[in-house]
Amino acid sequence: MAVQLPALFVERMRRLLGTEFAAFMAAYDTVPHTGIRVNTLKISVEEFVRISPFELRPIPWCPTGFYVPYGSKPGLHPYYHAGLYYIQEPSAMAPVELLGIQPGDRVLDLCAAPGGKSTQIAAKLQGSGVLVTNDIHAERTKALAKNIELYGVRNAVVLNESPDRIAEAFPHYFNKVLIDAPCSGEGMFRKDENMASQWETHSVEKCTVMQRDILRIASRLLAPGGVIVYSTCTFAPEENEEMIAEFLNTNPGFRVVPLTGRPGFSPGRPEWIPSQERYPDIEQLAGTGRLWPHRIEGEGHFAAVLQWEGDAVEETASARTLPISERSAGEEAGTRGRAKAQRHKSGRGQTGEGRRSGKAGTEQTAAEALAAFAAGQLKLQLPGRTVVYGDRVYQSPLNPDMLNGLKVVRPGWFVGTVKNGRFAPSHPLATALHRNDAVRSIMLDGSRPEAVRYLKGETLPLEEDRVMLTEGASTKGYALICIDGYASGWGKWQDGMLKNEYPAGWRWTSV
Template structure:
């Protein structure tokens, strides 16, 4: 067997699975499955299937998900750098599908890094509503923010906060909450052998403390008639069915919505809960779901859908607080200066419905230079409120006053910076645009070395007739660079030469 599994884990699974144990163990001899999920913010599933450089097989539980052959290396293609798909383990695509997200929803992804599920949520929102995506680990929010930006998300706020502080700022605000909970990771042993080696130190007991705290805060964040999806990538019933049983016991008005009719899911196992008599109506836990690696093409997952059926104004019987001290959580998460947004109303293209607060003149200048750039460069109305954080300009999807006192990584769509009264468009502004959103664009062939040269930051020679222009625009200036028509970054065109604006930290580094 390629994966060295902990002996205690094997012993427990033998006792739980009985006659299925041999099939379960045999699954560890198979190679992990590779999946990609089409980013429908940029391209439809149908259009991607027409241009896909890979052989695709549908993932049964995710309409935008596909298996690709093992060894395909989807990260080494220009389409990946254009944000057309996210590389994601197939089972990990399931929890967001259970949320039932609709455009206009207010969604919280509470344990979000590195951001795969957040980008999946954003694709379902299709630019409307709001996504607040959070991770408690400061270092991990770097990857989270980058993925939000690469995949063209316009309506997300990125936080680095404890669930408790978010609950203080957003009481009963979100109608959909995803908790992809920190867990012992048993379902990922085949995919990541480090998890198997760290299993005894990253114990089930430690994880249940964190999971209990996170769920208790989620009940304070959820709006009436809202839905929580709780998921783990572990098999331990203490982290799964028993965790949900505890939650239901102390939170009146919640019920489990059965997911056992969903493709790939096997019923939950309430009979595995020790001391079942402690919990009322324990049989409804059979409506939770498990993805087993010996039954599907994917790794091990658990998921539960919790619907709050209370009327507005009713309170939960439990007001639990974090068992982990706030001080220790903050030390683990790291420190960021707390920042207050400065806002301003105005600007052609209506770069926002914003109001002013903060240092006089600074915010006004930011809004004016953004509006001037938008008037000359863009063909769309920028959504949200224009907010200034120092020299960085964002379009915020919600009132920035809600973020006061929180550790904010991104208050919204980062559109550019202002320096010496001049607006410099950001790379995330480009990645969230469509080709016709810019008055000037240049299309590179995804199968040509030219596109890789652009992604490596090289200067390109581009003839004038390749610069596609809106009516009345001149070819000189910022051009939206598109790979096979899909926005990938900026360049500055002048006299047959394209000065590359692709940022150094994003560049293609493979040979």
């Protein structure tokens, strides 16, 4: 057996699984399954299937997910760098599907890094509503923010906060909350051998303390009628069925929404909970679900859908929300500057926002510079509200006052910087555009070396007739660089050369 499993884990699973134990253990002798999930913010599933460079097989529980052959290395293709798909373990695609997200929802991904599930949520929102995505570990929010940007998300706010602080700022605001809880990671032993070696130190007992606290706080974040999906990638009933049983005991307004008929899911196992007499609603736990590695093509996962059927509350944060369509870039000029600059512990070296600008003149100048750029270079109205942190300009889906006092990594879509009254577009602005959103664009062929050379930051020779222009526009200015038609970054054409604007920190580093 390739994976060295902890003896205590093996003995527990032998006791719980009985006649299924041999099949469960045999799964560890097989290779892990590789999956990709199509990013429908950029491309439809049908179109991706048509152009896919990989052999694809559908993943039953995720309509945008596909198995790819083991060893196919989907990270080494220009389409990955264009944000057309996310590489994700197949079982990990299931929890977001259970949330039932609709465009316009207000969604919180509470334990989000590195961001795979957040990008899946964003694709379902299709640019409407709001996604607040958070991780308590500052270092991990770097990958979270980058994935939000790579995959073209326009309506997300990225935080680095504790759950209780978010609950203070957003009481009963979200109608969908995802808790992909920190856990002992038993379901990842086959995929990551380090998880097995760290199992005893990252114990079930330590994880249940965190999980209990996160669930308790999540109930304060949820709007009446809203849904929490709680998931783990572990097999321990203490972190799964028993955790949900405890939550139901202390939150009588909640019920389990049964996962009956969901592809791949086996019923929860309430009989595995000791001292069952403590939990009067224990029969509900059969409506939770498990993905077993010996029954499906994927790793282990547990999920529970919890709906709050409580009464309306007196105050919700939604009363302070700015609808995403209320104001656009340029409409804000001269209307801001009401609030004082608030203290944001936002890791200046990590994200560069620093403090939010509080002077009316600063934000008015930024809004005017952005509006001038958009008028001359873009063919769309930017959604949201212009917010300035230092010299960085964002379009936020929220009233920025809602973020006062929080550790903000990204208050919205990072669209560029303003220096000396001049606006320079950001790379995340480009990655969230479509080919027809820009006044000028250049198409690169993903099957030719030019695409990889661009992604490596090289200057390219390019004929003038490859610069596609809106009628009346000149070749001078920023051009949206697209790989096979999908936005990947900025460039500038001049005298037969494409000046590369692809940022150093994003470049293709593989040979």
